[in-house]
Amino acid sequence: MAVLFDLHSHCDLSFDGKSSAEEMVRRAVELGVMYYALTDHVDLGDHADPDQDIETTVNGAREQIPELRKRYADKVTLLYGVELGQAVHEPETAERLLRENGYDFVIGSVHNVRGYDDFYFLDHNKLDPIKLLDIYFDELLETAEWGKFDVMxxxxxxxxxxxxxxxxxxxxxxxKGRLDEIFRALIRNGCGIEINTSGLRQKLNRLMPEASMVKRYRELGGEILTVGSDAHCTDDLGKGIEEGIAAAREAGFDRIAVFKNRKPTFVEI
Ligand SMILES: [Zn+2]
Ligand SMILES: [Zn+2]
Structure with missing residues (x-):
């Protein structure tokens, strides 16, 4: 089966991306991806990675992606996206960025909680994982209640x-109760969730989240679901999408959302 969607990926406009935007788009075309989103990192707050320069990412994406969207229009539907991290740490900046850029698709994420670095950098042997996850799910709920993005x-x-x-x-x-609150807040705000397949390429070896959690979101009335590889280079683009679609089906979904001008439309799976 051809890979149909990949709604989460990064090019070298992200501080940790490896391939150029055009290389990523060409790879998507080569794989036969029908709907493809470049969603470069814009991480807000005091503890965002010091290597990132928000303005370079935002301006670079604005110059390149709408142009690529036009140039490859007959080969792939390219979504001009962004992955907005920690929006609730700097809501004014987040809202300004959304106002000033004509994104098709906005992913909301939490890579670090207030006062801590990205989970990637933390020494989890020295921290209390339960306490840290309590804070994480509280901030995820706060982000869901803010709700000015398309999928979490x-x-x-x-x-x-x-x-x-x-x-x-x-x-x-x-x-479990916290997650229900998060899903209810997302649904109330017209936001969805994504199945992120990057965990399959890592030691975690699971989708983020797994089908059981997606099923719960659906039981609570969730309808907007996207699937993305979170690729940071051409090699990873499209990886795990079939598994992600299978998990979506297992969770009771028969269609997946794609976005244009921040509005979802649905494609049968
Ligand atoms: Zn992320
Ligand atoms: Zn990402």
Whole structure:
């Protein structure tokens, strides 16, 4: 089966991206991706990665992506996207960026909580994972209540490190009620969630989130679901999308959302 969607990816406009925007688009065309989004990182707040320069990313994307969208229009539907991290740490900046740029698609994410670095950089042997996850899911709820994005990224992101890299066992039962609140806030605000397939390429070896959590989102009335590889180079583009679509079906979805001008339309799966 051809890969149909990939609604989460980064080019070298992101501080950690490896391939150029055009290389990524060409790879998407080569794979037969019908709907493809470049969603470069704009991480807000005091603890964002010091290597990133928001203005360079934002301006670079604005110069390049709408142009590529036009140039490759007969080959792929390219979405001009952004992954907005920690919006609630700097809501005025977040709102200004959304106002000033004509994005098709906005992913909301939390890579770090207030007062801490990205989960990627933390020494999880020295921290209390339960306390940290309590704070994380509180901030995820705050982000969902803010709600000025289209889908919430990789809801189980800290598990990539706590479980995947450090091998610490976590029982998600503790946050079941919190997750329900997050899903309800997202649905109320017209936002969705994504199935992020990057965990399959890492030690975590799971989708973020897994089908069971996506199923719960659906039970609560969630309809907007996207699937993305979170590729940071051409090699990873489209990886795990079939598994992501299978998980969406398992969770009861028969269609996946794609976006244009911040409005969802649905494609049968
Ligand atoms: Zn992310
Ligand atoms: Zn990402």
């Amino acid at each position: 990224a990789h809801i189980t992101y800290p598990l990539r490190y706590i479980v995947g890299e450090y091998g610490i066992k976590i029982d998600m039962q503790r946050w």
